[in-house]
Amino acid sequence: MPFFIVFIFNIFRMNFIIKLFISSIVVFSLSFFLPGVHVTSIVAALWVAIVLGLLNTFLKPVLVFLTIPVTLFTLGLFLLVINAMIVLICDYFIPEFQVDGFFTALMFSVLLSLSQSILNKIFVSEK
DSSP: OHHHHHHHHHHHHHHHHHHHHHHHHHHHHHHHHSTTEEEOOHHHHHHHHHHHHHHHHHTHHHHHHHTHHHHHHTTTTHHHHHHHHHHHHHHHHOTTEEEOOHHHHHHHHHHHHHHHHHHHHHHSOOO
Protein backbone atom coordinates (compact mmCIF):
# COMPACT_ATOMS: atom_id res chain seq x y z
CA MET A 1 0.00 0.00 0.00
CA PRO A 2 2.70 2.62 0.78
CA PHE A 3 4.35 1.99 -2.60
CA PHE A 4 1.05 2.78 -4.33
CA ILE A 5 0.72 6.05 -2.40
CA VAL A 6 4.29 7.05 -3.26
CA PHE A 7 3.67 6.16 -6.92
CA ILE A 8 0.50 8.29 -7.06
CA PHE A 9 2.30 11.17 -5.33
CA ASN A 10 5.15 11.01 -7.85
CA ILE A 11 2.71 11.09 -10.77
CA PHE A 12 0.92 14.08 -9.21
CA ARG A 13 4.21 15.89 -8.65
CA MET A 14 5.40 15.17 -12.19
CA ASN A 15 2.09 16.40 -13.65
CA PHE A 16 2.42 19.59 -11.61
CA ILE A 17 5.95 20.19 -12.91
CA ILE A 18 4.84 19.54 -16.50
CA LYS A 19 1.90 21.94 -16.14
CA LEU A 20 4.15 24.60 -14.65
CA PHE A 21 6.66 24.15 -17.47
CA ILE A 22 3.88 24.35 -20.09
CA SER A 23 2.50 27.52 -18.50
CA SER A 24 5.86 29.23 -18.40
CA ILE A 25 6.65 28.32 -22.02
CA VAL A 26 3.23 29.57 -23.16
CA VAL A 27 3.62 32.84 -21.21
CA PHE A 28 7.06 33.37 -22.72
CA SER A 29 5.79 32.53 -26.22
CA LEU A 30 2.78 34.82 -25.95
CA SER A 31 5.07 37.70 -25.05
CA PHE A 32 6.54 37.43 -28.55
CA PHE A 33 3.18 37.28 -30.34
CA LEU A 34 1.10 39.80 -28.40
CA PRO A 35 2.41 43.33 -28.82
CA GLY A 36 1.34 44.57 -25.37
CA VAL A 37 2.80 41.74 -23.27
CA HIS A 38 6.42 41.95 -22.18
CA VAL A 39 8.36 39.23 -20.33
CA THR A 40 12.08 39.80 -19.83
CA SER A 41 13.24 36.18 -19.43
CA ILE A 42 12.12 32.59 -19.12
CA VAL A 43 12.69 32.82 -15.36
CA ALA A 44 10.24 35.72 -15.24
CA ALA A 45 7.79 33.59 -17.23
CA LEU A 46 8.20 30.84 -14.63
CA TRP A 47 7.41 33.34 -11.87
CA VAL A 48 4.38 34.53 -13.85
CA ALA A 49 3.16 30.95 -14.11
CA ILE A 50 3.60 30.42 -10.37
CA VAL A 51 1.89 33.68 -9.39
CA LEU A 52 -0.97 33.12 -11.84
CA GLY A 53 -1.45 29.65 -10.40
CA LEU A 54 -1.56 31.02 -6.87
CA LEU A 55 -3.94 33.84 -7.82
CA ASN A 56 -6.21 31.41 -9.66
CA THR A 57 -6.20 29.09 -6.65
CA PHE A 58 -6.86 31.61 -3.89
CA LEU A 59 -8.23 34.87 -5.34
CA LYS A 60 -10.30 33.76 -8.32
CA PRO A 61 -12.86 31.71 -6.32
CA VAL A 62 -13.51 34.71 -4.08
CA LEU A 63 -13.97 37.01 -7.08
CA VAL A 64 -16.24 34.50 -8.81
CA PHE A 65 -18.38 34.16 -5.67
CA LEU A 66 -18.65 37.94 -5.21
CA THR A 67 -19.65 38.50 -8.83
CA ILE A 68 -22.20 35.70 -9.26
CA PRO A 69 -25.07 38.08 -10.19
CA VAL A 70 -23.02 39.86 -12.87
CA THR A 71 -21.71 36.53 -14.18
CA LEU A 72 -25.23 35.13 -14.46
CA PHE A 73 -26.50 38.31 -16.12
CA THR A 74 -23.72 38.19 -18.74
CA LEU A 75 -24.12 34.43 -19.20
CA GLY A 76 -20.61 33.75 -17.92
CA LEU A 77 -18.74 36.28 -20.04
CA PHE A 78 -17.78 38.26 -16.94
CA LEU A 79 -15.43 35.39 -16.06
CA LEU A 80 -13.22 36.64 -18.90
CA VAL A 81 -13.06 40.01 -17.15
CA ILE A 82 -12.07 38.27 -13.91
CA ASN A 83 -9.29 36.41 -15.75
CA ALA A 84 -8.03 39.68 -17.23
CA MET A 85 -8.06 41.30 -13.78
CA ILE A 86 -6.01 38.41 -12.41
CA VAL A 87 -3.46 38.91 -15.20
CA LEU A 88 -3.28 42.62 -14.32
CA ILE A 89 -2.78 41.75 -10.63
CA CYS A 90 0.04 39.42 -11.66
CA ASP A 91 1.48 42.31 -13.68
CA TYR A 92 1.46 44.40 -10.51
CA PHE A 93 3.38 41.80 -8.47
CA ILE A 94 6.08 40.84 -10.99
CA PRO A 95 8.25 43.69 -12.30
CA GLU A 96 9.67 41.60 -15.18
CA PHE A 97 6.14 41.02 -16.54
CA GLN A 98 4.28 43.93 -18.10
CA VAL A 99 0.86 44.09 -19.73
CA ASP A 100 -0.03 47.37 -21.43
CA GLY A 101 -3.78 47.47 -20.90
CA PHE A 102 -7.00 45.72 -20.04
CA PHE A 103 -7.79 44.44 -23.54
CA THR A 104 -4.27 43.09 -23.91
CA ALA A 105 -4.70 41.29 -20.58
CA LEU A 106 -8.05 39.95 -21.80
CA MET A 107 -6.51 38.62 -25.02
CA PHE A 108 -3.53 37.23 -23.09
CA SER A 109 -5.77 35.37 -20.64
CA VAL A 110 -7.92 33.88 -23.42
CA LEU A 111 -4.91 32.74 -25.45
CA LEU A 112 -3.16 31.43 -22.33
CA SER A 113 -6.21 29.40 -21.33
CA LEU A 114 -6.67 27.94 -24.80
CA SER A 115 -2.98 27.09 -25.19
CA GLN A 116 -2.75 25.52 -21.75
CA SER A 117 -5.87 23.47 -22.37
CA ILE A 118 -4.57 22.07 -25.65
CA LEU A 119 -1.03 21.40 -24.41
CA ASN A 120 -2.20 19.86 -21.12
CA LYS A 121 -4.40 17.43 -23.06
CA ILE A 122 -1.36 16.42 -25.12
CA PHE A 123 1.39 16.22 -22.48
CA VAL A 124 -0.22 15.59 -19.07
CA SER A 125 -1.29 12.08 -18.17
CA GLU A 126 -4.74 11.57 -16.68
CA LYS A 127 -3.77 8.71 -14.34
